[in-house]
Every structure is written in structure tokens, then in C-alpha cells.
């Protein structure tokens with residue numbers, strides 16, 4: 268079964284929260300919990316912490332040798348220049364950042380980022396060896412007007428426009444319906460799974476278009492995450508779904524106990540995948 272090969276990912280997006288001292292304390296709590304979950308990293312999901320830019324330099328060194336990865340919440344696509352307030356890929360690399368969120372809905376809707384700049388950011392991330400997590404999701408009126416699949420398909424298509432076919436394997440996509448973010452309303456697991464399967468099909472057709480169907484990458488191998496009011500109490504149902512390979516967690520990732528329970532659910536999914544692969 269194809270699902271068995273996919274990486275399970277649990278990422279915490281801390282958004283504009285935590286001073287660096289608070290971020291260090293939270294990181295230590297999470298690391299202690301992760302250590303007690305399993306001595307063998309093979310049994311754990313890929314865990315990513317995305318603190319604010321100001322805490323990357325503090326959190327990064329704490330993660331060294333733990334297997335837990337460092338992510339940034341955004342990035343400009345240019346290397347340097349007169350772009351007041353922006354952060355470049357070189358600056359993230361300098362801090363040993365592994366992942367970067369691209370096109371988060373708060374960036375799109377509160378700060379005017381477009382599909383076009385999302386594509387520039389994503390391509391710059393790939394060019395620098397940073398792993399992009401492309402965030403997509405519909406607004407409530409788009410869902411009510413049955414535009415979900417069209418909006419999400421467009422965001423995926425635009426975000427991945429003209430990327431080198433060899434780099435598809437470096438991309439993760441997070442489906443985060445805007446109406447579910449920070450609202451306590453989760454997208455029902457089966458519906459989230461359906462949208463994630465639409466995303467997977469879109470990725471497959473984009474890859475076929477760019478690669479001339481070289482068959483080197485299979486969209487069935489791309490991790491697709493769900494985000495939007497994920498909590499310890501609803502994660503298990505989400506991770507039972509065929510096309511949901513993990514979570515991008517906001518609010519609940521600010522609480523070590525809650526986030527560790529989510530990581531534990533991710534580890535259960537890893538166990539399930541390993542068992543399925545053995546058959």
C-alpha cells in the first residue's frame with residue numbers, strides 16, 4: 268500500500284508567540300517528551316518546530332542531535348537588498364533552518380501575499396535546499412459556494428508553477444481551510460481527506476506536465492498535512508485518513524503536553540504504516 272511509504276509529519280507553527288526565552292523553555296519541554304516517547308527516531312514522525320524568526324537562533328541549537336527539525340514561518344525570495352523587515356533564504360540557512368512555511372493563509376489574507384509571490388518563495392526555498400511546506404485552503408464563502416476544490420487546485424498549481432520536476436520530492440503541502448484556523452472548528456476528517464486527495468491528484472497532473480511523465484516521482488509519496496484547530500482530541504481521527512499524512516498545528520503546539528499528545532498520535536500512524544509495509 269502506497270500510504271505506507273509516506274513520511275508522517277507533525278509541525279508546530281508558533282505564529283507570533285513566545286519570546287526567545289519562552290521559546291527555549293517550550294522547546295526543552297517538547298524535547299524531553301519526545302525523548303521519552305521513543306528512543307528510536309525511526310518510530311517517530313518528522314517533528315518540525317516553527318518559532319518566530321526572533322527565536323530561530325535560540326531554538327535551532329537546542330534541536331541539534333535530537334532529530335527534531337527547525338522551520339521558519341515565511342521567507343522572502345530574494346537573497347538580499349533593500350527590503351525592510353524581510354528575511355532572506357540565506358539568513359534562514361545561516362541559522363540551519365530545514366523547513367519553511369510558504370503561503371500560510373495569514374500571510375495571504377492579512378498581509379496580501381499572492382499565488383504569484385508564493386511561487387517565487389517556494390522556488391527560492393527549493394533553490395537553497397530549504398524544504399517548503401506550501402499552505403493552501405479555502406475561505407468560508409468559497410466553501411459555501413462549492414469553490415473549495417477550484418480554489419485549492421489553483422493555489423497548488425500556482426505555488427508549484429515551473430518548479431524543477433526533480434524537486435517535487437522536496438515539497439510538502441498543508442491543507443488548511445481558512446475557516447478552521449484558530450476557530451475551534453475542525454474540518455470533518457473525511458472531508459479533509461477528500462480535499463487532500465484532490466490535492467494529490469493535482470500534484471500528479473502537474474508533475475506529469477512538467478516531467479513529460481518521467482515517472483521518477485509519484486504524487487502518492489508526497490506528504491500532505493491537515494491544519495486547522497488540530498488538537499489532541501481530534502488528531503487520531505484525522506490521521507486515520509488515507510490522504511492525511513500529518514498535521515500543521517497552531518494553537519495546540521504552544522502547549523507542550525497537548526503537542527506531545529499530537530506527536531504521539533503521529534507515532535501511532537508511523538507504527539501503522541510500518542506494519543502495513545511489512546505485509
Ligand code: 13P
Pocket residue numbers: 280371443447448449450451494495496497515516517518519
Ligand atoms: P490552529 O491550529 O490554531 O487552528 O492554526 C492552524 C494553523 O494555522 C497552522 O499553521
